[in-house]
Amino acid sequence: MTDPSLRCPILHVDMDAFYASVATRDRPDLHDRPVIVGGGSRGVVLSASYAARLHGVRSAMPMTRARRMCPHAVVLAPDFELLGQVSAAVMECFRRVTPLVEALSLDEAFLDVRGAARRLGTPLEIAEQLRATIHDEQGITCSVGVAAVVSVAKLASRRAKPDGVLVVPPEEITSFLHPLDVGELWGVGEKTRAMLHRLGLVTVGDVAHIPLRTLQRAVGAGLGSHLHELAWGTDRRVVTARRGPDEPDRSMGADETFDRDTDDREVVLRELLRLSARVTGRMRVAGVAGRTVTLKLRFADFTTITRSRTLPEGTDVTQEVYRTAVRLYDALGLQRARLRLVGVRVEGLVPRETVQRQLVLGEREHGWSEADRAVDRAARRFGSAAVRPASLLS
Template sequence: MADPSWTAPILHVDMDAFYASVATRERPDLAGVPVIVGGGSRGVVLSANYLARSYGVRSALPMTRARRLCPTAVVIAPDFEVFASVSRSVLENFRRVTPLVEVVSMDEAFLDVRGSTRRLGSPAEIAEQVRAVVHDEQGITCSVGVAASVSVAKLASRRAKPDGVVVVPPARVTAFLHPLDVGELWGVGEKTQAMLHRIGLVTVGDVAHTPVRTLQRAVGHHLGAHLHELAWGTDRRAITAKAGPLEPERSMGADETFSRDTDDREVIVRELLRLSHRVTGRMRTAGVAGRTVTIKIRFADFTTITRSRTLPEATDVTVEVFRMAVRLYDALGLQRARLRLVGVRVEGLVARTSVHRQLVLGEPEHGWADADRAVDRATRRFGAAAVRPASLLRNS
């Protein structure tokens, strides 16, 4: 039977209990224990794992009430640097699938994959690949909704939780949507839900079969028209590439998980070159340069470390970032430690036009920066595989 997801190219990817999952991923002692991520006694709940949620604990709940609901919960203080780092890595993976990534928040995004299906398979297959990569690289899970419109994909990902995929092709939209309570529609809050219930519109199907003008008289012109679109799943279908609130281009990076754990320096250095090439290419496209080069190393046991060093001048030159990445790796003296993942990140980004490189006596007029820009022009015209460092060709 044909895969129904071919007609549903919009993915909504939502991390499962993101903050709690990240906070506990290296704490096997907390398996089977309710966990709350939040501030002190006067703070609020930032996140809770699913076990804590079964006691009624929800995000934004005052901590005092959360503790009363679930007195056995373990409370963990949030580490926003770690959360932001994981979020950036996840978004980098999304952008390897498609450039059309619309970030909603640190832990969710929409992806338009219609341009990626020839390379990666059907939208449902891509959704499974995304889930597998997030789990493999970050040790957390996500749920994916697959549909032809933004709002239906959002609802589908909610139904997929935790750690699943739900596909709603156009032919199944009404069967999926219409039995739901109107409060399930994306953007319908408690007040709007209560108002619709008061006038007898309880289910999404009730809204769908109410004439638009009747809806507009009841709830207003704009909201009435919008509710009608949501009820039929015909809302916005286009995804706009948009960065997240914690991403601004203060840093850019990329990670890669090896197909099998390796201690081969040649393989590791070649991957550092590939990642440096990818990151600096994105930087030049965005018109930025950065001074701090960071590498991430994840060992076979999932232990993860980072090392960084600041350059004398901001750069977007591939070879300069690569050389520093290799220097940082060699300085670790890992001997035969087996690695699962490596990553390269450039931080402290500034506009490229604000960088004035100090000229060096005897330096050739044209150097690596000019070569990079020539490569960029070739790849824009002929595709990403048109020109690559020679050492990357052997495994291509």
């Protein structure tokens, strides 16, 4: 029997409950318990295990609501350094299959495997090999959508969850798509879904069969054409290599919502140090450095501002990023303004080996950069909490 995936060279690989899976993979006592990964009582859910999802907990949900819905859940803080390491290893696994890997986030990517068929087999066989390799090497599971079209592969992986593969051959695209709610289409958010529902377009099939010009008059020419292509599975988007060695992430950042609004400078500075260490640790895992440091502040009334400063040369050094963030904070001259959230981001990332640091007369031979790498080595061996700045000790 002919493999139905032969005409489906596009794979969408999505880790299953990535943050929660990584957080619990070395905790067998938590494997069957509901687990929520998120920050603080006033933060949001970053990930929920499938046991927690049975209670209605979802990503981006406020933590207070998630706790009410699943009061017996185990709540864990995200270990971003570990997540970055696992993500980098997974992406490297993808690139062993094909150079055409388009990573959408830490835990999902498109792969165009048409050039790997002779070496590795059919797209379905490649999907199964990837699932087995990721499980063996990283101890987590993933789901794979296999299709001829990028948007259909994305939907197929969602339908394959958890820990499965779904192939949608070209001749089955419409029968797969048309019964779905329009909100399932990739890129259709809540507002667009609500608008389409008001127009009586509830299913993807409804969108497919309404005359194109009528749809364009209702929602606009550009969106109408895009929705029409998605509904028929004819979008022409191709997989473009992204976040490879020659094209790293343009920025990395992290933010934190305080348990209570604060105007205490020392509390703010400690959080800036924690966030700077988190971001630069991920940068060193990815092998990148950046020049522009951005500080994000959200006040008690939810007003949000950002301030940036560009350094003379790229850096991945925690203390350099932290000092810049502190200067940006102090320059604002805040007078008892209460903060709800702070964030640190480094932008303009380039491969670390392309950055040539200017030597300074009288500078120590070994400094903060070497200290950071020593901390990284200790963290890899003994855990992320093995070494930390004294001000961050409980």
